[in-house]
Amino acid sequence: MIEEEPRLSAQEMIERLEPSLSPWRRVRAVAALLAGLAGVVFVAALWWSEPGPLPGRTHGAFTLFTVFCLAWAGYGCWLLTRRVPLFATDRVIAAWIALVASLVTTVGVAGIAVQRGIGLGAALAVGGVFVAAALALLVRAHARRAELLRRKRELTGGLAGGEQA
Template identity: 50%
Template sequence: MSEQNSAARRGVPETLECVLAAETSLRSRMRYLAAGLAGGCAAVLIAVLWVTEPQPLPARTQVAFAGLIAIGLAWAGFAGWVLSRRRPLFARDRVLGALIAFAATVATSAGGTALAVARGTMVEALVAALVSVALVTAAGFALVRARSRRRELLRRRDALQQEAD
């Protein structure tokens, strides 16, 4: 609350103040906590399954497990980074989150499509490819939108700095 009062005293417009308050709100931080816990728990669960397998797994399964563990750890690390910051990130967190989502979507879509092509019929492979294209497109759109939002916040910040000078 004191940050908002000091921002009002310095003449920060209410719209920017609301945007920055939303970025540091409890609801936002809880979403990052949930994402981090989900990623960390998934990584640990897959690692435990991998380590406790009685027989060596095929190489492609080991690669898949390693990739899924990396994705889970990326989400957990990302959430830890965001939660350790006490100031507005000017949507840098959204860009990084969208980048992780895009990379994870591309990797899992490529793996799923390759698996469908290798094991399924032509119809299954086509369905997997279409779903993959839709998911990668959605993740790409989220990344473009996050970058646009960051640029807008930085423009607002720079305009305010120029007004203050």
């Protein structure tokens, strides 16, 4: 006698494709939140403890690093509050944050190298590695999201209406 597996509804199959927040994804969200908050505290403490007036470029650098850290903290908080399948939207957002941060940092470091007349090649090489890695993650995240949404459309018969993002 062959035992049949219980039939799953389309919604149950969709949830198995991309659960709302797996334990591993929850750990990643908490790590992003804590790392972002720790970065904000560290950068702010360093910024406020600098003696004397700082040049405008230094204030700009501290501001950018604070914004990057706040972006990661906000991402972690956003991810922890999601209760619906994300269909890899979280990966796409994380990859965009990484790409923007690596591009802006590379441009800033290259600008400093040009201004000082030293090491432009090294700055662009190292920055290029980070930009390339972030870009590869972004392409991979978009591909994964497209694959999951395609499967969702197949399961729901193309009537996926309001796709959760």
